[in-house]
Amino acid sequence: MEYAVRFLAGGLIVSAFAVLGDVLRPKSFAGLFGAAPSVALATLTIAVVKNGTSYAAIEARSMAWGGIAFLFYAFLVCHLVMRFRFSALAATSSMLLVWLIAALGLEQVFVGWP
């Protein structure tokens, strides 16, 4: 049941931000919504209810490291698409592994794993 609620909440919030990104202009501004905190809002709301605010705070701190890894990821994807004319799907999916390594590395270096 909990996972059904997660799925529904995540899907709805992501869709809402996607609609915002579609209707807002200019397109460069709409692009900001490609990195909206949609999954975070759904997950942290459930975390506060189920696990309490301290748990949610720890998740949010890690999310900040994930955000820095996202910046690195977006920079690389942008270069692959602009300079080397990769398709968006090829560039965004191939660089996911780079995001994962960067995020885990930042977490390990600056926080350490439990």
Place this chain on the structure above:
Amino acid sequence: MIVRTKFSALKEGRWYEYVVRFVLGGAATVTAGIIAEIWGPEIGGLFLAFPAILCASATLVEAHERREKREHNVRGHERGTDAAAMETAGAALGSIGLVSFGLAVWVLAPRFGFASLAFGSIAWLLTAFTLWRFRRVTRLVH
């Protein structure tokens, strides 16, 4: 007015694109929850900034642009990748907003609970908008 709305853009999208985003958003949220349960909130929290949604939105934007050009009998490969690059550049600014969101919720959640999510969202929007405006003023983005 710098930012405006164009509701007719909703008609340009295909219905299945919204289904894809809904399913992807739901799947990303469930996956983040499962990872947090197995490996704890430190690792699970990283996946709150997982760029899965950008994969979908950049691919859809690229497909839109190509389709639009094809309908006008123009080869749209470069326009498609340009549009995807612009989407990704915007997301790069948004990702700095994600860092602001995470830091705001980290600091404020123990004291303010649910309200910290609203403060975090405001921090995301302010950071992303300020950076976007700065880039626009410096004429890097039009």
